[in-house]
Amino acid sequence: MIEETSKETIDRKIQKATEAYQFLKNSTIKERAALMNAIADKIESLGDELLETAHAETSLPMARLAGEKARTIGQxxxxxxxxxxxxxxxxRIDLPQPDKQKGDLRKYNIGLGPVVVFGASNFPFAFSTAGGDTASAIGAGNPVIIKAHPAHPKTSQIMAEAITEVVKKQEWPEGIFSHITGISNDIGAYLTQHKEIKAVAFTGSFAGGKALFDLANQREEPIPVFAEMGSINPVFAFKNALESRTEELAKEYASSLTLGVGQFCTNPGVFIALKGEGLNRFVNALKKDISGITPVNMLHKGIFENFEKHKRAASIQPEVHLIAESHTEAQEWQGRASVIQTTGSNFINNHVLSEEVFGPFGIVVECENHEEIIQIAHQLKGQLTITVAATVEDARENSDVINLLKDKCGRLLFNGMPTGVEVVYAMQHGGPFPSTTDARFTSVGADAVKRFVRPISFQNWPDEFLPEELKNENSLQIHRIVDGEIHSGSLKL
Known part of the structure; x- marks a missing residue:
């Protein structure tokens, strides 16, 4: 039984977070980094109980969970x-100059204030209680109030206790991190609308993310909602690539489509190509690859039921036929891999077919001509990823399509498949609406910190009252832009 946190308790936690924000405003980047490293060490020390609990709650394999734990620590x-x-x-520092009227100007970024993070169901470690949203928000100087995902409450509790223990040991205010539980949507709405909350981070369905976004913009003081809501992540396969490595491409696509029972937001749900011998061979190879996929338990009953509902909705559309399905019958809560096929014109005119199906389900779109591919590229909604399966010659011949695709996604791949997100600076895990609510930001990689800061400028302030990041001495030994040039030393005034 999941405890439904009362509004009175939520109010107390938010009040403590508001007080903790005042503390964090005066913390330095080095101090916050030390806290983050201590949290990483604590998570690393968590033993088999964490993995076994997560396995019991999510059905995810132990090896996958061990890898995700390592990724979380690394984040x-x-x-x-x-x-x-x-x-x-x-x-940024601009020193007084004879030709400048404003004197001494210094600017840096500070945290926004208390941030609500909604845990995701498909990544119980890396996108949940102790996930990247929590890490990046705290790193930016914000207290975090986590709304635990009800699909793995015990896992969430273990992670929450680990973070709380570190905060207490560091003797920092307890309001820096708070843990909220419950299954009611009212809790999420209440958190988002609370006047002291300054930002929201969410990973999940379009319906959930859009609802939070709308609530945040209806407030007297609107706040940003950084919602990652998934996409169909189409693969555009061009002639030479399709004909030269047909079987290899089919195997890659089937593996990516069914990885983790298709429960990744980068799952490549649509495969688009011109009709012809190459596509025919691809479909035949795909039948063989998909038929051998063994159904596996999905994360929880709700995800399974939604998968079946949306799979059926797409499969019963006109001018659609089944081309591949796992030969093994699925048991309760198991996702059975399947792929349907339709024409380019039907895909263009039937918007049901361009909706995400979260699970091991794909659509092969057979286009009559280049113009249909152009039209599909034009009408695509915003995506997290788009893959171009092509040779260099294909890329030259289809530069008009590729140029359109740049407007539609956050990550554009040249061959390979989109599942698997590298946690590095150059990763962009975010795209145009409706894949996310703000295409300027990523939720993976250190640049995720950018979501939770705002600039403040200090004009003509005595050095002793400035934040450490802006003082003349530069005790933090960081790079700063001084009078338009990169500078890492102290200022000799």
């Missing part, structure tokens, strides 16, 4: 390293 450490360099503080 805290990588983000801490990035924060400590001052890259997200972005200190």
């Amino acid at each position: 805290w450490r990588d983000y801490a390293k990035a924060v400590a360099t001052g890259i997200y503080a972005e200190p």
